[in-house]
Amino acid sequence: MKKPTIKDIAKTLNISPSTVSRALSARPGVSDELRRKVIETAEELGYMKNLSAQTLKNSKSKIIGIVAFDIRNPFFLDFLKGVEDVLFPREYKILLSNADENIDKERTYLNWLISQGVEGILSSPISEKNGRSNLKLYRDFYKMGVPIVFYDRMFHNQEQFDYVVVDNQDAIIQALMHLKENGHENIGIFLSKKGIFTIEERLKGFFKGCKLLNIPVKREWICEDIYPHEKTFEVLKNLKDTNNLPTAIIATNNNITKYIVYYARKLDIKIPDEVSLIGFDDTPENELIDPPLTTVKQPILEIGKISSTALLSRIEDRYTLPMRVTLKAELIERESVKCIKI
Amino acid sequence: MKKPTIKDIAKTLNISPSTVSRALSARPGVSDELRRKVIETAEELGYMKNLSAQTLKNSKSKIIGIVAFDIRNPFFLDFLKGVEDVLFPREYKILLSNADENIDKERTYLNWLISQGVEGILSSPISEKNGRSNLKLYRDFYKMGVPIVFYDRMFHNQEQFDYVVVDNQDAIIQALMHLKENGHENIGIFLSKKGIFTIEERLKGFFKGCKLLNIPVKREWICEDIYPHEKTFEVLKNLKDTNNLPTAIIATNNNITKYIVYYARKLDIKIPDEVSLIGFDDTPENELIDPPLTTVKQPILEIGKISSTALLSRIEDRYTLPMRVTLKAELIERESVKCIKI
């Protein structure tokens, strides 16, 4: 037996579908008496509104699309929670995509989202080493009037788009200042895949901060493209074998943080006695690791809340001014940085 | 300007909408020549198919709904990845819900999902201490013919439903055996909120295993309803103050695991020297914690893959036999269990 529709309710009550529609949508123009009866029989019949029909009719799906750069990243635990917190009370639903750091997959999902009729998109856009990205597609969507808010990542010089990101340069500068205060001048940085917006920014922040603080930059200590994680081992081992370890390392994402701890232990490099470490992304476990990790903490829940709030307001008012938010990261001091000031 | 539709393409080529539809859907009945032209002008016009219309027409949304018990649980990192891995190639999309351990929220989302026309639902059903749940609603859906696969959690004695869960009793028994082998007889267990399926099962496993292995059960060492996390502190402190610590503790989820480590450290209870610990849910950090944690590891990625595969096959064939899968957990031995055999 098929799902009952508005028509079935109309028929059982001998009224017209339009009246049923009005009654169920809480719109005016129906007597209280009738409305009550409609609602009642709707329940009896087990009626559930068909949102596809409604969407088709008034082109409002009450769905927003999320494009995740990689759904396995713990980033999404807090981010999704933040988004869901603001969406749920407003009855918006989430269509979840996972780009897996792959621009082709991202493109496929973006097209699906549009076809599905999402009212807006929350995206952390992928870009590859060679600079390839789906910027053109995002631009097309922008022209079509699809509200888009970038979170965590964005495109440079595309000021028409809304975004909510962290000040990644400042985040690294904070880390550098902390290291400098603790007497470190020989500082390395481990970066994951090239091309990723946040990683590029963190590297820029490193250069900027070193200049600012008068910290010498040494080519071998800028370890780029640390991926997959075994590369962490190679690089660390090489640095150790050549007796060329910096006194401190800054990690630039949670995964690298984790693997530096892991492989340093295997290589018998003592943290923080031999090398100090500042982690990136404060997963709850960072406090429990040995040693508890001094970490740059991003306000991820906030990114979720703010970006989704921004998206909703743009959905409601397409012609509002660009919303560009840059949040500050925070340095959580624990025990992985040793003071070596003389 | 509105989004172009199939009609617009038809008009510019002076053909009928149905031909365009056939051409774009790769169905037979169109000359190659025409098909080529259709596809071409579709691209020129920036046509994107309207899935709401398609769904309305053939009641196939190519969307499945996921109900998460609590989206902040790291469980969902691997689970969602597993699901997405199987869904993406088959062009199914994910509508994500977050029940937040709240049956009312779960119910709201379930109704949304149905209204949205999802073709199936992957759910970890919530149940409260008092036994309340949305079982009735799930039953209604079952009657309506909506495919449902439960993952991680399920209902007892509801054998009509498909499910993919872990053998939680066995998981705890494995932990007990390991402890017994290492000479432990005074064993405590820390459980989170009452009523949760997995937690109840783990407690049952504890009783069963103790009986099996001839381990005495002591009331004060069965610490239930550890929530919120500060409760971990209270309980541990009390046990310590009364000089009543067991020699080993089994944690029953990742959060409790984490907080036992955390508060044990605060209370200066040495793991594993004073108390051995077996954690539950193997987050990658468990290896980095001090000490590296012996942990019960659930095959979460598999749960995602298998449950979504099961769901898709039920969507394709509604009348197949029930699919009930129980996966085994695995004990990862590290260094948080001390051998105290004399």
Add this chain to the structure above:
DNA sequence: CTGAAAGCGCTAACAG
């Protein structure tokens, strides 16, 4: 306050 009719975009059945 209620009903009739048209249409959102797409597809499937039937004709030609």
Add this chain to the structure above:
DNA sequence: CTGTTAGCGCTTTCAG
């Protein structure tokens, strides 16, 4: 191989 027609379920005029 292509076109015509009708209809999926809902809402929104416009009449009454």
